[in-house]
Amino acid sequence: MRALKWILTSFVVVFILAPLIIVAVVSFNQNRYMDFPPEGFSLHWYAELWNDTGWRDAIVTSLLVAAASAALAVAIATPMAFVLRAYDIRLAPAIFALGILPFMLPPVISALGALVFWSSLGFSGRMENIIISHAIFFSTLPLITVSLAMETMDPALPEAAQTLGANPRTSFRTITLPLLVPSMITGYAAAFVLSLNEYIIAFMVSRFSVVTLPIKIVNDLRYGFTPTIAAVAVVFILIATTIFTLFALFGNLLKFLGADPAILERER
Amino acid sequence: MLARGGLRLEGLVKRFGDVEAVAGVDLRLPPGKLISFLGPSGCGKTTMLRMIAGLERPTQGRVHLDDEDITDRPPHLRDIGMVFQTLALFPHLSVAGNVGYPMRIRGAQKPEIQSRVDELLGLVSLHGLGDRRISQLSGGQRQRVATARALALEPRLFLLDEPLSALDANLREQLQVELRLLQQKLGITTVMVTHDQREAMTMSDLVVVMNEGKVEQVGEPLDVYRHPGSPFVASFIGRTNLLRGEASDGLVRIGGRPFDVEGVVGSGPVTLSVRPEDAHLQTTPAPEGNALTGRVVFVRDLGELFECYVDCGLDEPVVVAGSPRERVDVRQGQSVSVAFPREACVVVEG
Amino acid sequence: MSEVRRPTRGSWAVLSFPLAMLTVFFLAPFAIMFATSFYHRIEGGFYEPAFELASWERLLQGVFIERTLFSIGICLLAGAVCIVIAFPFTYFLTRMRRRSHVALLVLIMSALALSEVIVGFAWSVLLGRAAGISNILVWLGVMDESAAYQPSFIAVLLGLSYIAFPYCILALYPQLSRLDPELTEAAQTMGASPWRTFWTVVVPIGRPIILAGFLLAFVFTLGSYLIPAFLGRPEHWTLSVFISDQATFNANVPFAAAMALFLTVLSLGVVGVVTWFEGGTRR
Numbered sequence: 001m002r003a004l005k006w007i008l009t010s011f012v013v014v015f016i017l018a019p020l021i022i023v024a025v026v027s028f029n030q031n032r033y034m035d036f037p038p039e040g041f042s043l044h045w046y047a048e049l050w051n052d053t054g055w056r057d058a059i060v061t062s063l064l065v066a067a068a069s070a071a072l073a074v075a076i077a078t079p080m081a082f083v084l085r086a087y088d089i090r091l092a093p094a095i096f097a098l099g100i101l102p103f104m105l106p107p108v109i110s111a112l113g114a115l116v117f118w119s120s121l122g123f124s125g126r127m128e129n130i131i132i133s134h135a136i137f138f139s140t141l142p143l144i145t146v147s148l149a150m151e152t153m154d155p156a157l158p159e160a161a162q163t164l165g166a167n168p169r170t171s172f173r174t175i176t177l178p179l180l181v182p183s184m185i186t187g188y189a190a191a192f193v194l195s196l197n198e199y200i201i202a203f204m205v206s207r208f209s210v211v212t213l214p215i216k217i218v219n220d221l222r223y224g225f226t227p228t229i230a231a232v233a234v235v236f237i238l239i240a241t242t243i244f245t246l247f248a249l250f251g252n253l254l255k256f257l258g259a260d261p262a263i264l265e266r267e268r
Numbered sequence: 269m270l271a272r273g274g275l276r277l278e279g280l281v282k283r284f285g286d287v288e289a290v291a292g293v294d295l296r297l298p299p300g301k302l303i304s305f306l307g308p309s310g311c312g313k314t315t316m317l318r319m320i321a322g323l324e325r326p327t328q329g330r331v332h333l334d335d336e337d338i339t340d341r342p343p344h345l346r347d348i349g350m351v352f353q354t355l356a357l358f359p360h361l362s363v364a365g366n367v368g369y370p371m372r373i374r375g376a377q378k379p380e381i382q383s384r385v386d387e388l389l390g391l392v393s394l395h396g397l398g399d400r401r402i403s404q405l406s407g408g409q410r411q412r413v414a415t416a417r418a419l420a421l422e423p424r425l426f427l428l429d430e431p432l433s434a435l436d437a438n439l440r441e442q443l444q445v446e447l448r449l450l451q452q453k454l455g456i457t458t459v460m461v462t463h464d465q466r467e468a469m470t471m472s473d474l475v476v477v478m479n480e481g482k483v484e485q486v487g488e489p490l491d492v493y494r495h496p497g498s499p500f501v502a503s504f505i506g507r508t509n510l511l512r513g514e515a516s517d518g519l520v521r522i523g524g525r526p527f528d529v530e531g532v533v534g535s536g537p538v539t540l541s542v543r544p545e546d547a548h549l550q551t552t553p554a555p556e557g558n559a560l561t562g563r564v565v566f567v568r569d570l571g572e573l574f575e576c577y578v579d580c581g582l583d584e585p586v587v588v589a590g591s592p593r594e595r596v597d598v599r600q601g602q603s604v605s606v607a608f609p610r611e612a613c614v615v616v617e618g
Numbered sequence: 619m620s621e622v623r624r625p626t627r628g629s630w631a632v633l634s635f636p637l638a639m640l641t642v643f644f645l646a647p648f649a650i651m652f653a654t655s656f657y658h659r660i661e662g663g664f665y666e667p668a669f670e671l672a673s674w675e676r677l678l679q680g681v682f683i684e685r686t687l688f689s690i691g692i693c694l695l696a697g698a699v700c701i702v703i704a705f706p707f708t709y710f711l712t713r714m715r716r717r718s719h720v721a722l723l724v725l726i727m728s729a730l731a732l733s734e735v736i737v738g739f740a741w742s743v744l745l746g747r748a749a750g751i752s753n754i755l756v757w758l759g760v761m762d763e764s765a766a767y768q769p770s771f772i773a774v775l776l777g778l779s780y781i782a783f784p785y786c787i788l789a790l791y792p793q794l795s796r797l798d799p800e801l802t803e804a805a806q807t808m809g810a811s812p813w814r815t816f817w818t819v820v821v822p823i824g825r826p827i828i829l830a831g832f833l834l835a836f837v838f839t840l841g842s843y844l845i846p847a848f849l850g851r852p853e854h855w856t857l858s859v860f861i862s863d864q865a866t867f868n869a870n871v872p873f874a875a876a877m878a879l880f881l882t883v884l885s886l887g888v889v890g891v892v893t894w895f896e897g898g899t900r901r
Contacts, residue, residue: 019740080636087625106841108858113647136643160356162343164370197733233736240731
């Protein structure tokens, strides 16, 4: 059984790492052509990301869209999560289901819906379209994180605030909202990352007028391979790994993922 | 200070769907005193407190404070201070932040808030802990912060919902005394909910015993203890022996034996309550006065306390308790008789 | 209900913003898509309002049915592969020493942060002729010449499993970390080997989350566009690719709309049936 455990773990690690390593190797290759074993080492392709305006613009566009749509997503989700959990509303499960639905369905459905919607309005191919459609699609994430935070909050807290003289609005502003901020940030971060990486909705909504990073990568790949694509991939991987490592070291990664508190005690 | 906080509860009823949590309560409570709502879980005591606080709306009835009808007033306009069962301390604020909260939201200035917070922390013996985070405090310290916060604006009513239930036994007893002394010092009208009758007995001026949504008895603690009005009150407050029997024309028979008891007229089933410490064991063969014979089923000698369980042929064994001085040498299986002095027999039913 | 929890005018006003947004930007597009499925298709990518069942009739054609069955099949398979590996792995993970436990979680979460296009690209390289597995094997002398393993069915399957895998683990992790170690210890004191304990204690207890994880992987892979598009030939494409293809390159939006609505019903239906089934079998 122990042997099985190590075989399985090694297999999973290799499985997850394999594509990443290959891509990293390719990104450092001096040659324009992919080959193995690689010939020479070069950081040239990473420099491309900055020097080539095509790449730079795509990165900036993606960051803008992600920042804006994640903010809008949180703005949509937070009032909903708060009201549904703070008050007894009979239609709450249905409204919550409506909030979850966009994310549960295959993205191509939302993408096509967005396409026909914006076309029928005669208002398409712009960054605003992607921002709004992304915000709706990803609003499920902050909805879940904020709802969870509301659920785990002591219901006596707003009651206590009111017995101390705070009317409902003050109670929300001074007590509930500050306690929801961490979950709003988590929801924002999740929506941000997913928006950054999202292809199909952005593609169908903007066609070729707005180029986000994933769109540029797919376009470039149609015309042949450049290692710059590999460089983008490596940058992404490094950023993600750094963030999570920092989180693990200074935050509480296990608790964040839902670990049992008892596990946190085990320091074998 | 003029005693304020006189509560009058008029015909209070609270229904949650089909369940009647409070089934009609009329009470007039004196200001300046510590009043306990005591009863088993589900008896409606917490619901009563929440209606007084304005956190629940009565299905029927009115709540009056100092002759003002406050039934329709929301909690934040009721001039109350409340300590919750979970304490409900705001985790994102420090100790000073919590205690100063009521003043801050009313727009008071920083220096004013600071001095009042210091005063309050001194009152509950938490000098200098203003900057601590709630998570750094012990259970007892948290309780004191909750108390200080509730009392910050000198409210007319101080409400406590099982405030000590999260603490362990030793700490509870210590804080019971502290809270009581604080209440007496401030002279503030206090309503406390508890299921622990010893807590109620320790701290209260007045005890309101509740069961199944109704008030069973109201009185001073010792009074309720000595003269319980029903079998429920008799067994809920302290321990008791409930002796069931029959009366005919004022003469009571328990377990076939005649009992001389005050205050029985007529005929019908009768229940007497006798506290274990009032009953005596007699090993002399001829029992005198109100007595029952039986066999010892269990002896419990705790050093500081001596108890004996005797099976006298009633529903349950009779419990006789006493201090070490009164210890009688008995063994399991021994035949004894138990005497129930006339003054100690209280009629609780019939 | 508690007095402070009764909805007020203010609370409804606050709820109106998200509701309005969702209605306008989610429900309305759906409605428009529904209407579009009945429109008449004009060559060149346009369509005009009409009421035709032409698009819906195409759903009954062999091509579409074949695509649907293939999609369901490959996604069920990917889901199965995912959960079969993820469940025991997560179980072992929750029992590991702190360091390796956290390190593995960081690895998994980092994989989550990758976009599908990067995953698709990485696997296409790994399974390709130029710089992939076969090249390593040639370099090691095991193979004579390099070969391309993509585009192929297995490439799509691997790609789909790869992207769904971290989500599976995330779904299983909370519950498995809460599994009382005394349960497995008790079984072992009664004479069960670790192997038997796993199958007779851990798996039965984990049944609801195994099902949930499988369902999550299935729906997630059903929605994947880039992986099948990248790593598979048209015969390996799933409905997501097919729909997108019809809407863009084939310029047949009404047909795409009809298919999209069908896919919606399919996804919700699968989730609904499995949830109902699981609820029913629970005692």
